[in-house]
Amino acid sequence: MSVPQAFYDYIDSHESQFIQRLADAVAIPSVSADAEHRKDVIAMGKYLQKQLQDLGVEVRMADVGRQVVDGQDLPLPPVILGKFGSDPKKKTVQLYAHYDVQPALLSDGWNTDPFKLTHDGQTGRLYGRGASDDKGPLLGWLNVLEAHVKGGLELPVNLRFCFEGMEESGSEGLDELIESEVGPGKFFEGVDCVCISDNYWLNDRTPCITYGLRGITYYKLTVSGPGRDLHSGVFGNMVHEPLVDLVHLMAKLISPQGEILVPGIAELVAPLTEEERKRYDKLDYSVQDVESAVGAAVARSDDKSELLMGRMRYPSLSLHGIEGAFSAPGAKTVIPACVHGKFSLRLVPNLTPENVDGLVIKYLKDEFAKLDSKNTLNVESLHGGKPWIADPNHWNYVAAIKATETIYKVSPDLTREGGSIPVTLTFAETLGVNVLLLPMGRGDDGAHSTNEKLDKSNYIQGTKLLGTYLYEVAANAT
Amino acid sequence: MSVPQAFYDYIDSHESQFIQRLADAVAIPSVSADAEHRKDVIAMGKYLQKQLQDLGVEVRMADVGRQVVDGQDLPLPPVILGKFGSDPKKKTVQLYAHYDVQPALLSDGWNTDPFKLTHDGQTGRLYGRGASDDKGPLLGWLNVLEAHVKGGLELPVNLRFCFEGMEESGSEGLDELIESEVGPGKFFEGVDCVCISDNYWLNDRTPCITYGLRGITYYKLTVSGPGRDLHSGVFGNMVHEPLVDLVHLMAKLISPQGEILVPGIAELVAPLTEEERKRYDKLDYSVQDVESAVGAAVARSDDKSELLMGRMRYPSLSLHGIEGAFSAPGAKTVIPACVHGKFSLRLVPNLTPENVDGLVIKYLKDEFAKLDSKNTLNVESLHGGKPWIADPNHWNYVAAIKATETIYKVSPDLTREGGSIPVTLTFAETLGVNVLLLPMGRGDDGAHSTNEKLDKSNYIQGTKLLGTYLYEVAANAT
Ligand SMILES: [Zn+2]
Ligand SMILES: [Zn+2]
Ligand SMILES: [Zn+2]
Ligand SMILES: [Zn+2]
CATH class of the missing domain: 3.40.630.10 (Zn peptidases)
Structure with missing residues (x-):
């Protein structure tokens, strides 16, 4: 018709x-x-x-x-x-x-x-x-x-x-x-x-x-220790500081080049076929498109197809922030007692919250054990979608x-x-x-x-x- | 009289x-x-x-x-x-x-x-x-x-x-x-x-x-990249994320055991004399004192004198927080465009802001260069005192x-x-x-x-x- x-x-x-x-x-x-x-x-x-x-x-x-x-x-x-x-x-x-x-x-x-x-x-x-x-x-x-x-x-x-x-x-x-x-x-x-x-x-x-x-699974990573916020003059160098532990753990999640460091995630991703790769090559897009959209020359790759696949067919792990630490302008000399790192993982076939959450939580627990800290770790998934x-x-x-x-x-x-x-x-x-x-x-x-x-x-x-x-x-x- | x-x-x-x-x-x-x-x-x-x-x-x-x-x-x-x-x-x-x-x-x-x-x-x-x-x-x-x-x-x-x-x-x-x-x-x-x-x-x-x-020197460590905050669904895995860089840098400042990782600082500290060490042994203090003061068993050492020297005669480096990232309760999927890490170093003889600031700033710049990021780093000392x-x-x-x-x-x-x-x-x-x-x-x-x-x-x-x-x-x- x-x-x-x-x-x-x-x-x-x-x-x-x-x-x-x-x-x-x-x-x-x-x-x-x-x-x-x-x-x-x-x-x-x-x-x-x-x-x-x-x-x-x-x-x-x-x-x-x-x-x-x-x-x-x-x-x-x-x-x-x-x-x-x-x-x-x-x-x-x-x-x-x-x-x-x-x-x-x-x-x-x-x-x-x-x-x-x-x-x-x-x-x-x-x-x-x-x-x-x-x-x-x-x-x-x-x-x-x-x-x-x-x-x-x-x-x-x-x-x-x-x-x-x-x-x-x-x-x-x-x-x-x-x-x-x-x-x-x-x-x-x-x-x-x-x-x-x-x-x-x-x-x-x-x-x-x-x-x-993409789907998503959003995590809250909590490190707690002292019973209350402490003054760094008085307690700096006396106690295990939760924020120090948290920053070490967050650095172990993702490399500055965008590589997800949690073992087992990359292996789950559906393999790229040659036909699929060609589909990305055909898309009307350029490195300049991403850089003008974000307002700076900070693209992770010089290859348009790599960038597009990064968004469309590969998972990404982003760090969003930290709750409980000093976050205002200015200079405060606090040792925060309990801090929550927020990060999320964008999911692609064949990653699901079900097969990913366990990997992420186990990895963080293993890495935290290596820190040999007297603080306490908790990891939870706040929400997820396939x-x-x-x-x-x-x-x-x-x-x-x-x-x-x-x-x-x-x-x-x-x-x-x-x-x-x-x-x-x-x-x-x-x-x-x-x-x-x-x-x-x-x-x-x-x-x-x-x-x-x-x-x-x-x-x-x-x-x-x-x-x-x-x-x-x-x-x-x- | x-x-x-x-x-x-x-x-x-x-x-x-x-x-x-x-x-x-x-x-x-x-x-x-x-x-x-x-x-x-x-x-x-x-x-x-x-x-x-x-x-x-x-x-x-x-x-x-x-x-x-x-x-x-x-x-x-x-x-x-x-x-x-x-x-x-x-x-x-x-x-x-x-x-x-x-x-x-x-x-x-x-x-x-x-x-x-x-x-x-x-x-x-x-x-x-x-x-x-x-x-x-x-x-x-x-x-x-x-x-x-x-x-x-x-x-x-x-x-x-x-x-x-x-x-x-x-x-x-x-x-x-x-x-x-x-x-x-x-x-x-x-x-x-x-x-x-x-x-x-x-x-x-x-x-x-x-x-x-102790004296102090307080630092603000800024990593900036995108022109505005980004959505991690759209730009996750496409750009160098400032918070990822910042977390890697902050983890390079201090070990979970409290060791300051900035080269040259430890060497400047006035050496401990045997007489001084004895002065700490004599102080009326215990590991339990610090743990009851902070409300948890998170002391870095089981040795009372080590703990007291950690506070009194050694420098300490504490991480205070991050400004510009997501810091509220809940789950927000932002990639923050510009983040400021706050940390300070407590100074003891013979550390001064003058002989320490240069070491800290050079170290952070060297470590940032190793990240191979397209983001921009700035380090400044907000205030200092001997x-x-x-x-x-x-x-x-x-x-x-x-x-x-x-x-x-x-x-x-x-x-x-x-x-x-x-x-x-x-x-x-x-x-x-x-x-x-x-x-x-x-x-x-x-x-x-x-x-x-x-x-x-x-x-x-x-x-x-x-x-x-x-x-x-x-x-x-x-
Ligand atoms: Zn006062
Ligand atoms: Zn006073
Ligand atoms: Zn909408
Ligand atoms: Zn809509």
């Missing part, structure tokens, strides 16, 4: 209305991490409920319970479950996006009010919190639906919507809801594939489609690739990402269907940062891409 | 008045670190000015300028310079104490209001902020003076008072004032010796006299030893301390006379901690000790 020209025409002729829709959404400060803004997250959900209902979607606002934040007992924002179409001859595509955003204050360094969408006519950029993460992509689906409903076009697939309001704050309640809605007569029955639009191109030039995400990888040869990916080629006239980069989006794995495992990440924005959008933006062309062409993808699903699904 | 019995009788018969004097002083919350309490520090100075003047002391409230704290431009509390007696046939003793205190809040874990002196009748302890550090010792001198003036006794020496209100906050302005008051016709002219009462016994049993203090050591055979010490034997019926421990009291070195160097540290309180008083106390017996017997010391100066000075 080819895409009707009337669809593209509708998008082009409604550009300013679609930008206004994004402006209206950005104006609702739906910050899920902030108890004061919980009412705005809920208002954002209601705003979407009405828009979906006006377009004929059968909407259920799923209550996923309550949570305590900063001592306040708050309702969780509802998960919006929507149905549009039930034609048994059509494929059913499950869509996911989130309507909450990261915190943002003008005083953080924004050039414009983060909750007022600002269109820079010269660059075509639309600045505002959530423009790219994830209100723009979410509204892209509404734009596609409107173009069909109001433009008198028939959608080539059945749609199922799952829009949550807690993604930036741990997706509280989502996994349980999804698991409870799987089975005969339940919401997710009949879903053929999943499309998640909540990530970005690898760079600012080339569209990409993402088929893998890596996710999909088959990029599945018809769901074929559809997305073809749609991208139609809209952007280039082959998309096939990427894996270094971070994790836990719902991806939940959908893959509970629904048992192929899951696809189809990004709308660019790598320099600054999601989670100040001056987040979405290029107008990414919003408008991205809306066309999402619609085209649905036609390609209908055409390619087997 | 023997001590008149009337002096001791006056002290004994005025015990309750002297305790009330301490209660009145503790009730003034003279916290020098807190801008809100600056007015109270100044009120404390005025309170002392009146008491000294009422006893016939010629007082000058020396203005030492202003300072900016928390954005507020504040006056520094005056240094109280007092003269009592100018008999050329008598020795002139310079006294030093401070009238400011450490911060204290009931909510820090105090059992009683820190600014209300609380007398525990069972234990004889007087609880309150500043009771031991340093209002008790300071008022001890007022008690001695009152016993003579109101008891109709003649003091055996001329007295000079120097009471400051900024000791707990860097003694701002004090060094410059002392230096400006040295010379013919100036305040410090004619001073024969200095007595500082601002430290504690080594334990809770045996009086001590202190003839040495160690101080006095001749414990000087008549000033003989006087203090005899006075202690008279009051406590035991020979005092001759100790060196691990911390620094910078004014000690200033007096020694600018006045060129012997300086003595004569403590009033015990090692378990908890200065700078919650539930600070001074035993009533230490306050009353300590007052007698201070007075007796003045008579022994008159008898022993040459």
Whole structure:
């Protein structure tokens, strides 16, 4: 089924209305991490409920319970479950996006009010919190639906919507809801594939489609000794200092060149095939891309493919900080009594929290014993999640690739990402269907940062891409 | 000249008045670190000015300028310079104490209001902020003076008072004032010796006299790389992480057994003589003393003398913390862009900031070069002070030893301390006379901690000790 020209025409002729829709959404400060803004997250959900209902979607606002934040007992924002179409001859595509955003204050360094969408006519950029993460992509689906409903076009697939309001704050309640809605007569029955639009191109030039995400396991490494903080004048050189032990242990986790020093981890990683290596060589990326993204010439390698594999297909171990030691500006002569080192390991196939945690904990205990300290060690994993990888040869990916080629006239980069989006794995495992990440924005959008933006062309062409993808699903699904 | 019995009788018969004097002083919350309490520090100075003047002391409230704290431009509390007696046939003793205190809040874990002196009748302890550090010792001198003036006794020496209100906050302005008051016709002219009462016994049993203090040099070790904090999912394994470099460098400073790994430091330390070693063996101290003081069995050695030398006559290197990394509770997946390691080295003869800083900085630069990182290193010394050591055979010490034997019926421990009291070195160097540290309180008083106390017996017997010391100066000075 080819895409009707009337669809593209509708998008082009409604550009300013679609930008206004994004402006209206950005104006609702739906910050899920902030108890004061919980009412705005809920208002954002209601705003979407009405828009979906006006377009004929059968909407259920799923209550996923309550949570305590900063001592306040708050309702969780509802998960919006929507149905549009039930034609048994059509494929059913499950869509996911989130309507909450990261915190943002003008005083953080924004050039414009983060909750007022600002269109820079010269660059075509639309600045505002959530423009790219994830209100723009979410509204892209509404734009596609409107173009069909109001433009008198028939959608080539059945749609199922799952829009949550807690993604930036741990997706509280989502996994349980999804698991409870799987089975005969339940919401997710009949879903053929999943499309998640909540990530970005690898760079600012080339569209990409993402088929893998790293998992994570996050550790807290505690060394304690004295019963209270001590003065280094009085007790320096008299006692075993916990921070000295901790720093020695943390240095044994990772080399300055990035080599993970925990035995057994490297051996578990799925071996690199020649075909896979070539896939990285083909990606549109350079050492300069990473160095301009991080703002300094600190890339660990001069080889673009090595760098990309470092992010996408190898584990990484990062040290995040130390809790309990002196961390303020100035000079304090304390010997901290109890310190907690924080570090995490990003997981790739075939690393899981289950097969990695034991290796990490045993290694740290062995190394601590070698220190011959009278202090006490404790190691715990604070949270963990498995890596996710999909088959990029599945018809769901074929559809997305073809749609991208139609809209952007280039082959998309096939990427894996270094971070994790836990719902991806939940959908893959509970629904048992192929899951696809189809990004709308660019790598320099600054999601989670100040001056987040979405290029107008990414919003408008991205809306066309999402619609085209649905036609390609209908055409390619087997 | 023997001590008149009337002096001791006056002290004994005025015990309750002297305790009330301490209660009145503790009730003034003279916290020098807190801008809100600056007015109270100044009120404390005025309170002392009146008491000294009422006893016939010629007082000058020396203005030492202003300072900016928390954005507020504040006056520094005056240094109280007092003269009592100018008999050329008598020795002139310079006294030093401070009238400011450490911060204290009931909510820090105090059992009683820190600014209300609380007398525990069972234990004889007087609880309150500043009771031991340093209002008790300071008022001890007022008690001695009152016993003579109101008891109709003649003091055996001329007295000079120097009471400051900024000791707990860097003694701002004090060094410059002392230096400006040295010379013919100036305040410090004619001073024969200095007595500082601002430290504690080594334990809770045996009086001590202190003839040495360690110096310090405090370092800030900065590793910077990326232009901003990064997400470890996106950039883990792509860039050189500053915190990884920093942890490797900090681990190269000190072994878990306390060995300083910076080459050249150990060689500079004055060699241990057999006689000196014996002096440590004689001190009333045990491994259990350090372990009960720190609240855990984490002493670095099973040999009491090794532990004491670790504090008193060897340098120590302590790691204090890291600024710029993730230091809060919880799990954040940040790669910090710029981190500052804080550590300090306690100095003993013959280590000085001048001969040590170069060794430390060169070593860290050499070790950083070996890491082969693309990040940037900077090392700076934030502040430094030389160690101080006095001749414990000087008549000033003989006087203090005899006075202690008279009051406590035991020979005092001759100790060196691990911390620094910078004014000690200033007096020694600018006045060129012997300086003595004569403590009033015990090692378990908890200065700078919650539930600070001074035993009533230490306050009353300590007052007698201070007075007796003045008579022994008159008898022993040459
Ligand atoms: Zn997102
Ligand atoms: Zn996000
Ligand atoms: Zn003090
Ligand atoms: Zn103090």
